[in-house]
Amino acid sequence: MWPWDQGRLEYFQFDVLRQIAAYVEAHNFKAADRASLSAETGLSFAPLDYKPWRNYSRVLKLTLLVSEVGEDAQPTPIASILSRPGAVTCDEYLHFLLCAFTEPAPALTDWRPDAEFRYPLLFALKYLLAKSVITTSPVAGLDEIIGAYRTSGFDGSEDEEQFISVVSLSSSYEASGRSVPADLRRQARESLKVITQISYLHVRSNQIIVSLNPADAQEIFADLAPISGPRAVDREAEIRRLAELFKGGSTSIVFDYLNTVIGEVVESGFQEGSKVKKTHITIERNAGLRREYFAANPTAICDVCAPNTKRTYPWTNRILDVHHLLPLSSGTRVEGGSTTFKDLVAVCPSCHRAIHRYYDMWLDTNDRKDFKSGDEAQAVYREMKSHFPGLIL
Ligand SMILES: [Zn+2]
Ligand SMILES: [Zn+2]
Incomplete structure (x- = not known):
């Protein structure tokens, strides 16, 4: 059975990895102290008594963000790509990672270049x-x-x-x-x-x-293939070799399923249909997630304009979309045994369009392709809500 890291699920969240990537680009993680790391990423990096490297190097290596070179935690090309907002989507990154991840894994101790992978x-x-x-x-x-x-x-x-x-x-x-x-x-x-x-x-x-x-x-399925090729001589070089392959765009994975939501990108109020935005729509259109969200939150009330859509349109059950609050290129958040609903809100289709218009406007003004983090996206959503003047009747 394949080993992994344990009890670190939070640190493997794509949105968190993007922040860690920005940190490893700017600092030597191997020498990092807990206080500055926590300040920059908002994560605890517990416990207090060890250098974070001791407990978190496996996260950084399994995710191909760093390789160890002497006393340095050297950022890989993947770290540099992940640290740029909107440069890669969660889907692109995770599909690559899962095609590259081997048993044995170079991030863990039992790796040998001539192993049966x-x-x-x-x-x-x-x-x-x-x-x-x-x-x-x-x-x-x-x-x-x-x-x-x-x-x-x-x-x-x-x-x-x-x-x-x-x-x-x-x-x-x-x-x-x-x-x-x-x-x-x-x-x-x-x-x-x-x-x-x-x-x-x-x-x-x-x-x-x-x-x-x-x-x-x-x-x-047809686009998935193991990332193999001649293995490097040691574990750290192998991590770099794999990360380089991502930089070269050697992943042949084409996200054709995204084409199925192109129309909905415009429908949802996005002004243009970039790949990043399509991923966002794919999450919002995830039928199972949507079903479970409404089973757990059986509301018919829009989070922005607040009318009860069931009362306005009594012949309907609810006319609501789920909007995903995390940055456009993020994946769904996982905690413990489940996908969390914390990053989803129920909004009526008109407000949903208006939210995305607002996002577009905000990103445009700030010359960005995507939000830096979940916190930033949530703040922009709240800002948008604060501008809502109430229903004009
Ligand atoms: Zn509404
Ligand atoms: Zn949305």
Whole structure:
């Protein structure tokens, strides 16, 4: 079973990684003290008694943000790309990372250049996509995926037909996954939660739910391939080699599913349809996430203009969109066992358009492609709300 880092889910959030990336670009993380790191990123980097490097170097290496060169934590090209707002979307980055992540991993101790490499996270995504091709409401348990990886012996490079045959035997996998030693199982589960930040996935009580139609699932599957090539001589050089491949744009992944929402980009009030904005819309259109949001928050009241849409339009259940508050290129936020709803608000379609017009205007004025962080996006949303004059009747 593949090892990962433990208890650091918060630090693997894409929005947080962007802030850490900006930090490692400007400072030597290996020498970083907790106070300045916390001040710049807003995270605790606990405990107090160690240098952050001791507890967080695995996060930085697993995410390909730094490689260690002597006394330096050297930022990789990925750190430089992530630190620029809007330069890359969460989807692009995570698809690359999961195609690059190997068991054994260079970020962890048992790596050797001549090892037999398997791609557990690539396996996991292909498993989920294969399920989406053959079932209408694709869901897979975290333990089921772990068990399937274990039972199949697949390395992740197998084709759709092979994956579909594995998926059709899925009933036995959960038990197999559950019998993995607790410590390793916890680590594998956390790594799976990290990838559910992808716009078309979300996680709920240890299950991953996919919101894609079969044709889109098939297209994404076809674009996925392990990132291999001649391995470097040591672990740190291997991290740099992998990160360089991202810089070169060598990832062949084409996000065709984004094309399915192009029309909606304009519909939602965005003035132009950049890839970054389309990702935002993909999250908002995630059918499973939307269903669960309204099941947990059964409101019919718009967060901006506040009328009860059920009362205004009594023949409807609710006429509301979910708006994703995080920066446009962020993924969905994951905490513990679930995707959180904290970054979603329910708004009526008119207000939703107006929000995006406001975002566009704000970004334009500040000469930006995207917000720097979730906090900044939330502040702009609040600013927009403060300008709402109340309904003019
Ligand atoms: Zn409204
Ligand atoms: Zn929105």
